[in-house]
Amino acid sequence: MNNPRYWASQWYATKFDEEPWPGGWYWHDQQYNWHGPYETERDAAVALKGHLEQEREASDAHERTRPQFELYYHPLSTYSQKVLIAIYEKDLVFKPHIVNLMAEREREQYRKIYPLGKIPLIVLNHGPLIPESSIIIEYLESLGGAPLISANTDVARKTRFKDRFIDFYLTDSVGTLFSESRKPESERDKRKIERARYRSKAVYDFLEYELSESEWANGDEFSLSDCAAGAAFCYAAKYMPYDGYPVVSAYAERLAERPSIRRVREEVEARWHSQA
Ligand SMILES: N[C@@H](CCC(=O)N[C@@H](CS)C(=O)NCC(=O)O)C(=O)O
Numbered sequence: 001m002n003n004p005r006y007w008a009s010q011w012y013a014t015k016f017d018e019e020p021w022p023g024g025w026y027w028h029d030q031q032y033n034w035h036g037p038y039e040t041e042r043d044a045a046v047a048l049k050g051h052l053e054q055e056r057e058a059s060d061a062h063e064r065t066r067p068q069f070e071l072y073y074h075p076l077s078t079y080s081q082k083v084l085i086a087i088y089e090k091d092l093v094f095k096p097h098i099v100n101l102m103a104e105r106e107r108e109q110y111r112k113i114y115p116l117g118k119i120p121l122i123v124l125n126h127g128p129l130i131p132e133s134s135i136i137i138e139y140l141e142s143l144g145g146a147p148l149i150s151a152n153t154d155v156a157r158k159t160r161f162k163d164r165f166i167d168f169y170l171t172d173s174v175g176t177l178f179s180e181s182r183k184p185e186s187e188r189d190k191r192k193i194e195r196a197r198y199r200s201k202a203v204y205d206f207l208e209y210e211l212s213e214s215e216w217a218n219g220d221e222f223s224l225s226d227c228a229a230g231a232a233f234c235y236a237a238k239y240m241p242y243d244g245y246p247v248v249s250a251y252a253e254r255l256a257e258r259p260s261i262r263r264v265r266e267e268v269e270a271r272w273h274s275q276a
Pocket of ligand 1: 080101116117118131
């Protein structure tokens with residue numbers, strides 16, 4: 001065979017007999033650089049295969065580190081924590097934008113992106129905005145990683161219910177108790193505080209019963225509702241202790257041990273220290 005061409009993918013090994021190169025077998029890369037000479041066609045083909053594998057690995061590594069979306073959030077925001085827990089569970093890559101809503105200019109700037117000024121928010125590469133933590137997590141399901149919403153519609157409905165229940169009646173109530181606690185005693189709204197305590201207690205009562213035989217909020221699989229609880233329980237015990245709720249208390253400990261939640265709480269700690 002004189003000077004044969006062997007196609008391997010779009011690149012090939014070929015044999016040159018004459019100058020300018022020493023005779024032997026060669027392969028060329030994407031930039032048309034020739035590599036060789038090799039003694040045999042097989043040696044050239046093996047070297048070419050190695051090169052293509054290296055290129056594929058480099059491209060896979062690049063894909064794995066390429067942000068899949070942008071996230072506007074703050075490490076101290078409970079609803080941001082809920083989404084971060086889901087992101088860490090799924091091991092997704094994102095471009096972070098920390099938004100400090102306490103800073104007026106930053107808040108105004110952020111409202112140009114999302115007029116309601118609420119975090120978290122994700123922005124997809126091709127433009128659309130996805131606000132609302134639960135809807136964001138629904139979207140994250142399409143990006144792969146560990147599923148957080150069951151394919152079984154009945155299980156999924158219960159997961160979504162617990163997510164909403166925890167958000168509306170625990171997270172928001174803990175938020176109220178926190179903001180009221182920062183006011184001087186005389187300015188506190190007693191009715192608001194009472195309602196927040198009543199609602200938080202209703203969530204604890206429900207979880208105390210519901211979790212008595214399961215590891216996570218919706219059975220034995222960690223799910224969307226645990227993302228909500230992992231975030232709510234970050235501050236809940238301080239304003240609404242688990243006294244008299246042994247099951248809730250044990251669940252809170254399991255949540256605290258979960259690597260995704262530990263990571264989120266380490267970021268909370270780091271943020272507090274950097275602000276101190
Ligand atoms: N229902 C929304 C709630 C988001 C929310 O209230 N985020 C808080 C931070 S944890 C916020 O943006 N607060 C600023 C504001 O209400 O203006 C969700 O689930 O994402």
